[in-house]
Amino acid sequence: MRRLSPLDHLIAQADAFVKVVSGHARSTGRPSPGGEDAEALLDDQERLLSSRLMRVNHAGEIAAQGLYQGQMVTARNPAIREQLDQASREEGDHLHWCARRVHQLGGHTSLLGPFWYMGSFGMGALAGLTGDAYSLGFIDETERQVERHLDRHLERLPKHDSVSARILEQMKQDEIEHGAHAMAMGGKPPPWPVRRLLMPVTAAVMTRTAYWI
Ligand SMILES: [Fe+2]
Ligand SMILES: [Fe+2]
Secondary structure: OOOOOHHHHHHHHHHHHHHHHOOOOOOOOOOOOOOOOOHHHOOHHHHHHHHHHHHHHHHHHHHHHHHHHHHHHHOOOHHHHHHHHHHHHHHHHHHHHHHHHHHHOOOOOOOOHHHHHHHHHHHHHHHHHOOHHHHHHHHHHHHHHHHHHHHHHHHHOOOOOHHHHHHHHHHHHHHHHHHHHHHHOOOOOOOHHHHHHHHHHHHHHHHHHHHHO
């Protein structure tokens, strides 16, 4: 197999970035678990709240694409890169489901998508540079924090919005599996300042900002 030059890598990364921010991220093509019913039951306030929450989740999935791409660039073990690639395609499903749901609710996706991607790409690349074990542990910790976040959103969603709820439930199941796979491949938990400070603070900045813009 031909060795890829730095220019090849740069083009591949630029391609991934453009695909994600233009709504054409790679995915596994699973249909949305949301289905179509329950639309008429939401009043304007509920619809607005749902569209904002789903915009936050869409922004989170853009960030997930950036993280995985960054980690793939710096991963050392090809088997791990393969695993990251598969997980990132499943995250691509999440991205498409959330985008579609935001639009169904009459909302728009975050205007800061490219920024979420680039910031996360940097964090993912750094995590990868610390070695495969910490990089895998970083995925597990990310997924745990995402799982708690999804639980909070499932509580906040208007009770008639079962379409969004089904999407978030499926995402949660996938995130749990991503974390478990990462640990099974030899993940080591990141140091506590990363877990308790860096990750929650960056997540809070993103979720609070994407709620509005
Ligand atoms: Fe996800
Ligand atoms: Fe995930």
